[in-house]
Amino acid sequence: MNYTYRHARPAVTADCVVFGLDEEDLKVLLVQRGQEPFQGHWALPGGFAVVGEALEDTARRELAEETGLKDVFLEQLYTFSDPQRDPREHVVTVAYYALVNLSDHPVQAATDARSAAWFCIDDIPKLAFDHDRILQTAYERLRGKITYQPIGFELLPEKFPLRMLQGVYEKILDRPLDKRNFRKKILSMEILEELDEIETDVGHRAARLYRFNKRVYDDKVKQGFIFEL
Amino acid sequence: MNYTYRHARPAVTADCVVFGLDEEDLKVLLVQRGQEPFQGHWALPGGFAVVGEALEDTARRELAEETGLKDVFLEQLYTFSDPQRDPREHVVTVAYYALVNLSDHPVQAATDARSAAWFCIDDIPKLAFDHDRILQTAYERLRGKITYQPIGFELLPEKFPLRMLQGVYEKILDRPLDKRNFRKKILSMEILEELDEIETDVGHRAARLYRFNKRVYDDKVKQGFIFEL
DNA sequence: GCAAAAGTGTTTGCTCTACACCCATGT
DNA sequence: ACATGGGTGTAGAGCAAACACTTTTGC
Numbered sequence: 001m002n003y004t005y006r007h008a009r010p011a012v013t014a015d016c017v018v019f020g021l022d023e024e025d026l027k028v029l030l031v032q033r034g035q036e037p038f039q040g041h042w043a044l045p046g047g048f049a050v051v052g053e054a055l056e057d058t059a060r061r062e063l064a065e066e067t068g069l070k071d072v073f074l075e076q077l078y079t080f081s082d083p084q085r086d087p088r089e090h091v092v093t094v095a096y097y098a099l100v101n102l103s104d105h106p107v108q109a110a111t112d113a114r115s116a117a118w119f120c121i122d123d124i125p126k127l128a129f130d131h132d133r134i135l136q137t138a139y140e141r142l143r144g145k146i147t148y149q150p151i152g153f154e155l156l157p158e159k160f161p162l163r164m165l166q167g168v169y170e171k172i173l174d175r176p177l178d179k180r181n182f183r184k185k186i187l188s189m190e191i192l193e194e195l196d197e198i199e200t201d202v203g204h205r206a207a208r209l210y211r212f213n214k215r216v217y218d219d220k221v222k223q224g225f226i227f228e229l
Numbered sequence: 230m231n232y233t234y235r236h237a238r239p240a241v242t243a244d245c246v247v248f249g250l251d252e253e254d255l256k257v258l259l260v261q262r263g264q265e266p267f268q269g270h271w272a273l274p275g276g277f278a279v280v281g282e283a284l285e286d287t288a289r290r291e292l293a294e295e296t297g298l299k300d301v302f303l304e305q306l307y308t309f310s311d312p313q314r315d316p317r318e319h320v321v322t323v324a325y326y327a328l329v330n331l332s333d334h335p336v337q338a339a340t341d342a343r344s345a346a347w348f349c350i351d352d353i354p355k356l357a358f359d360h361d362r363i364l365q366t367a368y369e370r371l372r373g374k375i376t377y378q379p380i381g382f383e384l385l386p387e388k389f390p391l392r393m394l395q396g397v398y399e400k401i402l403d404r405p406l407d408k409r410n411f412r413k414k415i416l417s418m419e420i421l422e423e424l425d426e427i428e429t430d431v432g433h434r435a436a437r438l439y440r441f442n443k444r445v446y447d448d449k450v451k452q453g454f455i456f457e458l
Numbered sequence: 459g460c461a462a463a464a465g466t467g468t469t470t471g472c473t474c475t476a477c478a479c480c481c482a483t484g485t
Numbered sequence: 486a487c488a489t490g491g492g493t494g495t496a497g498a499g500c501a502a503a504c505a506c507t508t509t510t511g512c
Contacts, residue, residue, distance in 0.1 A: 205489075
């Protein structure tokens, strides 16, 4: 079954850069390609656009199909349209980036023939197509955005100690932060709920757990509040 | 001459939100549609992607063809892919925004059958397709970006007095700024060249002219400088 | 000489930074 | 008791905000 148009059309795809964080580093989820071109190479999860489906939905669907991840934080990153970026033909890709917490999503086994795995951000193999460039763009966006949008929480479990939140910022910005200043700043925003719970299974004093309160945050934004670390 | 593919493909377009500034207000460049759908409605300049051409080039080419504008500051804004955004079929549009100074580009006569005109940002007619939404997104981006990227200069002539630069910020942020603090802040960045020229044709004391020095700015950025108003 | 905008300094308060110690818990 | 991180206060520096007057020029 073929489709015919009066003018040539570029193909359209959606690709996802999925960031995850564990106790050590920032990681990226990659899939191994099962077909040419770049068979066997690692690549960003993604796939071809479907007529009638918004590209964000395409991105989510392909992500679920290829890696099992669902219901993640996902935002559009950038659209790459260099005619040479795919050796076969002109393929325009709309790239998205996703943030997930690795404790809820441990190294996923492959769900179809392909395998998927998490890679440390400083230890990424050569990727298929221009996916290196897309990944780099995503990483820059993440670094830029995390200081003025409350997206760091997306990399953590729902309930987290402040140390862990600080770790998110330190790992992504790649510099140490002063503990007391960090706490003062983030708590003074009053967008975290202090819970009546503490950590478990730690070999020292257990820290209090907090939860990001999106409702309160959205209210404050409406009143002119601007998140900034 | 037709083109056939094994899978259905959405059409791809590039649209431009062109902002211009004069002594009074922020304006947007619109074109009147000559064909259905939305014949006679005002719309953003733009057109269909061409295989083998990067979408930014498509945007620039269509902008020049429809409005005569060339060599403008242009950045990608967002990609809109709602399947219902075009009543005919699924059309994915990659939107760009451009900044030009209106003194160099006065109200352009139409270059082909269509007419093009500048509209004040608070007095925009109902636009074709989802172009209202695209315009709104672009305006939000402009407001956000102008405080942390040196893009305000793109709306001014090459040589400008500080009052005019302050006007850019006041009109886009839509709030008054303190004259002395503004001058102190912007001059302390040392990215403006103080010229040996002054305004002409003003009915009062003529102000000194300045020029944005992109080379110096780029150098400073490499050394960690961050523009912020 | 008057209108209109250019240009210039200082004070005040606040926010960011840097820094050190005691506390609670598990082993 | 000791090791590990949890949790807290304060002083100083630097930055941002608020504010008023003198100067220059054109008409």
